[in-house]
Amino acid sequence: MTGPRVALFATCLTDTLYPETARAVLTLLERLGCTVEFPLAQTCCGQMHFNTGYAGHARPLARDYAAAFDGYDYVVTPSGSCGGMVREIHPGLCGTSPAVERTYELSEFLVDVLGTIDVGAYFPHRVTYHPTCHSLRMLGVGDKPLRLLRAVEGLELTELPLAEQCCGFGGTFAIKNAETSTAMLADKMNAVQDTGAQVLTAGDNSCLMHIGGGLSRLRAGIRTVHLAEILASTEEEPWPVGTR
Amino acid sequence: MAGRNPVTWLGSPTFPKAAHIALGDTQLRSNLRKATTTIRTKRAGVVAELDDWERLRRAGEAIKDSVLADLDTYLSRLEESVTARGGVVHWARDADEANRIVLDLVRAQGAEEVVKVKSMATAELGLNEALEEGGVHAVETDLAELIVQLGHDRPSHILVPAIHRNRAEIKNIFDREMPERPASDEPRDLAEAARRHLRRKFLSAKVAISGANFAVADTGSIVVVESEGNGRMCVTLPETLITVMGIEKVVPSWQDLEVFLQLLPRSSTAERMNPYTSVWSGVTPGDGPSTFHLVLLDNGRTATLADRVGRQALRCIRCSACLNVCPVYERTGGQAYGSVYPGPIGAILAPQLSGDLHDEQVASLPFASSLCGACYEVCPVRINIPEVLTHLREQAVKAKGKRTPEAIAMSAAAWVFADPKRYEAMQRAGSLSRLLARDGRISRLPWPGSKWTATRDAPSIPEESFRAWWRRNRE
Numbered sequence: 001m002t003g004p005r006v007a008l009f010a011t012c013l014t015d016t017l018y019p020e021t022a023r024a025v026l027t028l029l030e031r032l033g034c035t036v037e038f039p040l041a042q043t044c045c046g047q048m049h050f051n052t053g054y055a056g057h058a059r060p061l062a063r064d065y066a067a068a069f070d071g072y073d074y075v076v077t078p079s080g081s082c083g084g085m086v087r088e089i090h091p092g093l094c095g096t097s098p099a100v101e102r103t104y105e106l107s108e109f110l111v112d113v114l115g116t117i118d119v120g121a122y123f124p125h126r127v128t129y130h131p132t133c134h135s136l137r138m139l140g141v142g143d144k145p146l147r148l149l150r151a152v153e154g155l156e157l158t159e160l161p162l163a164e165q166c167c168g169f170g171g172t173f174a175i176k177n178a179e180t181s182t183a184m185l186a187d188k189m190n191a192v193q194d195t196g197a198q199v200l201t202a203g204d205n206s207c208l209m210h211i212g213g214g215l216s217r218l219r220a221g222i223r224t225v226h227l228a229e230i231l232a233s234t235e236e237e238p239w240p241v242g243t244r
Numbered sequence: 245m246a247g248r249n250p251v252t253w254l255g256s257p258t259f260p261k262a263a264h265i266a267l268g269d270t271q272l273r274s275n276l277r278k279a280t281t282t283i284r285t286k287r288a289g290v291v292a293e294l295d296d297w298e299r300l301r302r303a304g305e306a307i308k309d310s311v312l313a314d315l316d317t318y319l320s321r322l323e324e325s326v327t328a329r330g331g332v333v334h335w336a337r338d339a340d341e342a343n344r345i346v347l348d349l350v351r352a353q354g355a356e357e358v359v360k361v362k363s364m365a366t367a368e369l370g371l372n373e374a375l376e377e378g379g380v381h382a383v384e385t386d387l388a389e390l391i392v393q394l395g396h397d398r399p400s401h402i403l404v405p406a407i408h409r410n411r412a413e414i415k416n417i418f419d420r421e422m423p424e425r426p427a428s429d430e431p432r433d434l435a436e437a438a439r440r441h442l443r444r445k446f447l448s449a450k451v452a453i454s455g456a457n458f459a460v461a462d463t464g465s466i467v468v469v470e471s472e473g474n475g476r477m478c479v480t481l482p483e484t485l486i487t488v489m490g491i492e493k494v495v496p497s498w499q500d501l502e503v504f505l506q507l508l509p510r511s512s513t514a515e516r517m518n519p520y521t522s523v524w525s526g527v528t529p530g531d532g533p534s535t536f537h538l539v540l541l542d543n544g545r546t547a548t549l550a551d552r553v554g555r556q557a558l559r560c561i562r563c564s565a566c567l568n569v570c571p572v573y574e575r576t577g578g579q580a581y582g583s584v585y586p587g588p589i590g591a592i593l594a595p596q597l598s599g600d601l602h603d604e605q606v607a608s609l610p611f612a613s614s615l616c617g618a619c620y621e622v623c624p625v626r627i628n629i630p631e632v633l634t635h636l637r638e639q640a641v642k643a644k645g646k647r648t649p650e651a652i653a654m655s656a657a658a659w660v661f662a663d664p665k666r667y668e669a670m671q672r673a674g675s676l677s678r679l680l681a682r683d684g685r686i687s688r689l690p691w692p693g694s695k696w697t698a699t700r701d702a703p704s705i706p707e708e709s710f711r712a713w714w715r716r717n718r719e
Contacts, residue, residue, distance in 0.1 A: 010710050012661070016671050017703050019710035038714045044661040049654060051615055053637030057658035064662070137617035166571045170614025177612060178695040180263045183273075183575040184614070185700070213700030216685050 003033035004113070007072040009065075009103070011082040011205075012044040014226075018205045024232035024239060025078050025106060031232075032114055041068035046093075047085040052172045055093065062086075062093040069099035076109045078228045080135025080204045083108075088138050105135055106228055107144040107203055117151045122235040124154030128197035129227075130188070130211065132204040133166050145203055145227055152230060158195040162187075169210035185214045193220060203227045250339050250370040251544065251597040253398065256582025258608035263576040272408050276577050279407045280568045286514030287565060287622070293516075294506075303503045305626040308559035311494060312549060318461045318494045319540065325464030329526020331536040336488075342541050343374035346453065346486055349537055350380050353484050355451045359442075361468060361475035362386030363455025364402060364562055365488045365541055367584040368597070371453070382453065383445045385474040387438050394421040400578030400586060402564040403512050408577050442474060452478040452533070456489040457561070458504060459538075462497045465525040466538070469508060469518045476522050485524075485533040490541050492549075492558040504561060507624035511563035544597035553635040557592050559625040564589075566619035566629060572612055581609060588619035592632040601636070601643040610636035671709045678704040 006029055010022040022038075029036045045065055046058030065086060069075045077083045083105035090100050110116050129149060135141045149157050168174065168184025188211055192200050200215070202208050205226055212224035225239075233239035256262065266272060291297050311318055323333045336342035346366075350358055358375070360366065360382050372382045372393075384393040391406040392399050395417040399405030406414070415429035418437050426437035454475065458467040466487055468475050479485055495501060509518040527536050549555050567573045567587030578586030582605050583594040591609045601607045610633045619629040641651065660666050680686050681704035689697045696702055708716075 012667070015710045016674065016705055019706060019708065019713055022710035023713065038711070038718070040711065040715070041664055043664055043667045046661075049658060051634055051637070052650075052654065053610075053634065053639075053641035054651075054654045054658070055634070055638050057654055061658065061661055133614070133616035133618070137621055164618070166614050166616035166618070168571065168614060170616070173611070173614045174700075175692050175695045177260050177263060177572070178698065179260070179267050180572055180575055180612075181614070182699040183267055184571050209703060210700065213685075213696070213702060216701040217687070217699065 003035060004073040006034045006036050006109075007069050007075045008036055008038050009042060009045075009069065009075050009077040009082070009086075010038065011077060011079045013209070014078060014205050017209070018226065020240075021078050021205055021226040021228050024226065024228040025076065028119060028228060028232040029076065032110075032116060032119060034114075037072070039068045045082045045085045045090075047082060047089075048171055050085065050089055050093070051170075058089075059093045062090040065090065066094065066097035066099045069103070070097070072099075072102065074109060074113060075099055075103040076106055077103065078106045078203065078226060079206070080105050080132045080139055080141065081206060084134040084138030105139055105141060105203060107135075107141050107148055108139065110148060110231075111144045117147050119148065119151070119231050121152040121231045121233055122154050122238070123152050123230045123233045125199045126156040126158060126197050127199045127201055127230070128158045128160045128192060128195040129163070130160055130167065130192075130200060130202040130207060131163055132202050132207045135203050136164060141203070148227070148231060149201070153235070155230070158197050160195055161191045163191075167207050167211050169207050171206070174210060182214075185210060189214050189218065189220070192222060197222060199230075200224050201227050201230055251368055251585070251594050252583045252603070252606055256605050258605050259576075259580055259582070259612040260608065262580035262582060263612075266576040266580045271410070272577055273575065275408055275410050276574055279404065280574050283514055283568045287511065287568065290510045290514050290516055294510075300503060300507055301624055301626050304507050304561075304624055305559060307495060307500045307503060308492075308625055309556075311496065312492065312555060312558055315491065315494070315549065318496060319491055321461040322459055322464060322494050323540075325460075325462065326526060326536075326538050327464075329464050331464065331526040331538055334537060334539045336539050336541050336543070338543050339369040342369050342488060342539055342543065343371055345539055346371060346488065347375055347378040347380065349484070349486055350375065350451050351378070353451050355380065355449070355484075357381045357383060357445070357449060358451040358453055359383050359385050359445050359449040359478050359482065360389075360452070361454040361470065361478040362389045362405075363453070363488060364584060365455045365490050366453060367399065368543065369488070369541070371488070383442075383449070385442050385445070385478055386470070387435065387472055387474070390438060390442070391417060394418070398579050399584060401567060402562050402585065402587070402589075403567075404564075408579070442477075446477045446481050449482045451484045451486065452482040454479055454485065454487045456487050456493050457508070458501060459489055459494045460496075460498055460501065461494050463525050465498075465523050467501065468522045469505070470520045470522075471513060471515075471518055473520050476520050479522050479524060480532045483533055484535040484537070486537045486539065488539045488541055490543070491545050508561055508563055511561075511565040511622070511624040544599050547599050548596040551596070554592070554596050554632050556627050557589065557596055557632055559627055560589055560593065561625060563624055565622040565624065569618040569622050570613075571616060571618070572614065576612075581612065583609075588613060588629045588633075589627070592627075592629055592636060595636050595640075601640045607640040607643060610634075610640055668709070668711060671705070671711070675705040675707050675709075678707065680704065
C-alpha cells in the first residue's frame with residue numbers, strides 16, 4: 001500500500017529559521033505512510049507583502065506557488081497563516097489552482113485527510129497550546145490540534161487562559177506598532193506562565209518566534225516547540241527540543 | 245484646515261505615536277481591560293443563546309448589501325415617505341453643508357440651546373463645535389456622552405464613549421461641571437446627578453437633534469435604539485426634531501428591522517433586547533414634535549460605495565462588537581485612532597470617509613491591526629474587516645510612493661523570493677547572523693530590527709536551512 005504523494009510547503013520562515021520543524025513534518029508524514037517531497041522551486045507565499053500593502057509583489061509569488069506545487073495529491077504546511085494565505089488570499093490574487101485547492105495545514109491534513117488522531121507520539125512534558133489566529137479564524141482548524149495533542153502519550157495538556165487572543169505578532173505589525181505588539185505579547189506571556197507549562201506549542205512558527213522571543217528575553221524557562229515536533233517525537237526517538 | 249473632512253480629529257498624531265501615550269497610561273489600560281472583558285464575555289453568552297445566529301448575520305449582510313446596491317432608489321422612497329407624513333428632507337454632501345443646514349434650522353426656531361441624543365453622524369461632523377461657533381449650545385443627553393462633553397474630552401468608544409473613565413474620574417467631572425454635586429461615586433448617585441441635570445435641559449429645550457439607527461423607506465419611519473430613555477425624551481418633548489442620518493442607514497421595510505433589532509442589542513450591549521426603541525414617522529398633530537427635519541448625509545459615503553472591496557464598511561450598524569474583541573483597541577483605547585470611529589471599524593471607516601490616504605495620520609489607521617480576524621468573527625453583518633484593512637494598506641502604500649525605505653526593502657525581498665537560487669544564496673548569507681547570537685538568540689539588531697529586539701530576542705539563522713539539508717540528504 002502506498003500513501004498519498006505529499007508536497008511539503010515548509011514556508012520561508014521555517015525553511016530558513018526553523019529547519020527542525022520541516023524535518024519533523026517529513027518524519028511524521030513518512031511514519032504515517034506518505035510519500036513526501038520537497039519541491040525546491042518553492043520560496044514564499046507572499047503573505048508579508050500582501051499584508052503590508054504590497055499586493056503587487058505578492059501576486060507573482062502566488063503564481064510561483066501554484067506552479068511549484070502543481071501535480072501533487074496534497075500540499076501540507078506547518079503554518080496556519082501561510083496555509084490561510086494560500087487558501088483564502090491566493091485565489092483573489094491569481095485565480096484558484098489545483099495546488100491551492102489541495103493545500104492543508106498540518107493538523108487538518110492529519111485529521112481530515114489521513115483520518116488520524118493518534119499519530120503514535122510520545123512527549124512526556126507539561127504543554128500548553130496557543131491557537132494561532134489564522135489557523136483559528138482563516139482556516140477554521142478548530143480543536144484538531146488539541147485532539148492530536150490529547151492523544152500524545154505522556155503529554156500533560158494545560159489550558160491557556162484567553163487562548164484565542166492574538167499574541168501581537170501580526171507580521172510587520174510587530175515592527176510598525178512595536179509598542180502595542182509588545183503590550184499584547186506581555187499579556188500572552190503572563191497567561192503562558194500562569195499555566196505552569198514547560199512547553200508552549202502552536203501550529204505556526206511565526207507566532208512561536210514572537211512569544212518565544214519574549215519568553216527568552218524574560219529567561220522564563222519555557223520552551224516553544226512547534227506542534228509538528230511534538231507529534232514527530234516517539235519513545236524510541238525523542239525529538240531533540242530545547243534549542244529555542 | 246479648509247476642506248478637511250472632520251471624520252478624523254485635526255492635529256491627531258499617527259496611531260503608533262498616539263498608542264505610545266495610551267500604553268503609558270496604566271489607569272486607562274486597566275479601565276479598558278475591565279470594560280471590554282466584561283462586555284465581551286456577556287456578548288458571547290447572549291449570542292450563544294440563538295441557534296440561528298449565523299443565519300441572522302447572513303440575513304443582515306444580505307439586506308444591507310441589497311440596500312447598498314440600490315441606495316438611490318431606497319433613499320428616494322424614504323424622502324417621499326417622510327415628506328408625505330409631514331417631515332422635511334434635506335440632503336447634505338459634506339460636513340460643512342450638514343452643519344449649516346442644522347444651524348439654520350435651529351436659528352429659525354430662535355433656540356440658543358438644543359438637546360441631543362447620542363449620534364455618531366453628528367459626532368462625525370463636529371456638529372456641536374459648529375453650533376457653538378454659531379452661538380448655539382448643544383447638550384449631550386446620553387450619560388456617557390455627557391461625561392465626555394463635561395470632561396472636555398473626546399470619545400473613545402462607539403457605544404460607551406466614556407469607557408476610558410472610571411467612577412472616581414466621573415465624580416470629579418460632575419463635581420466640577422454640575423450645579424448640584426453627586427452624593428458619591430456610586431453608579432446610582434452619579435446617574436441621579438445626571439438625571440437632575442438633564443431633566444432641566446429636556447424641559448426647557450425647544451429643539452432636539454438626533455441620529456438614527458435605521459430608517460424604513462416604505463413608511464418614512466426613523467428608528468433610534470438606546471438604553472437610558474434620554475433619547476426618547478429628546479425625540480418626544482421638544483417642538484422641533486432634527487435628525488441627521490448617514491445615507492447608508494436606510495432599510496427597505498419593517499420586516500427588515502426584525503433582523504437588525506436582534507443583531508444590534510446582542511452585539512452591542514450584550515442584551516437580548518435594548519430597553520428603549522423609539523420609532524416616529526413624520527409628525528402627528530398633538531403628539532410629539534410639531535416639526536420634523538431629516539438631514540441625509542453623504543460625507544464620503546458615495547465615494548466609499550464606489551469601492552468594490554471597501555463598500556462593505558457601509559453595512560456597519562455601529563454595534564461596537566469589533567472594538568470589544570480587538571486586542572489592539574483593548575491596549576490603546578479609542579482616542580489613539582484620532583477619530584469618532586475607533587477600533588477595527590474605525591480603522592477602515594475613517595480612512596474611507598475622509599478619503600485622504602495621503603494624510604499621515606489617516607494612512608496609519610489601516611496598519612493599526614495585527615489582522616487577527618477577531619473583528620470579522622464577531623461582526624453581526626459580516627464585514628470582512630481584515631480584507632478591507634489590507635485593501636486600504638495597499639492604497640496607503642501607493643500614496644507614499646515607491647521610494648520609501650520600506651518600499652525598497654519590499655521590492656528587494658520580492659526579488660529574492662522570485663528565484664529559488666537567489667533565495668538560497670540569501671539564506672546562506674543570512675546564516676552569518678548566527679555570529680551575533682549568544683545561546684542561539686540575538687538580543688540586539690540594527691534598525692528596523694531594533695524595534696523587534698527592544699523587547700524580544702530574535703532567533704539566529706542556523707547554518708543549514710531545511711532546503712540545504714534536503715539537498716544533502718534526499719536529492
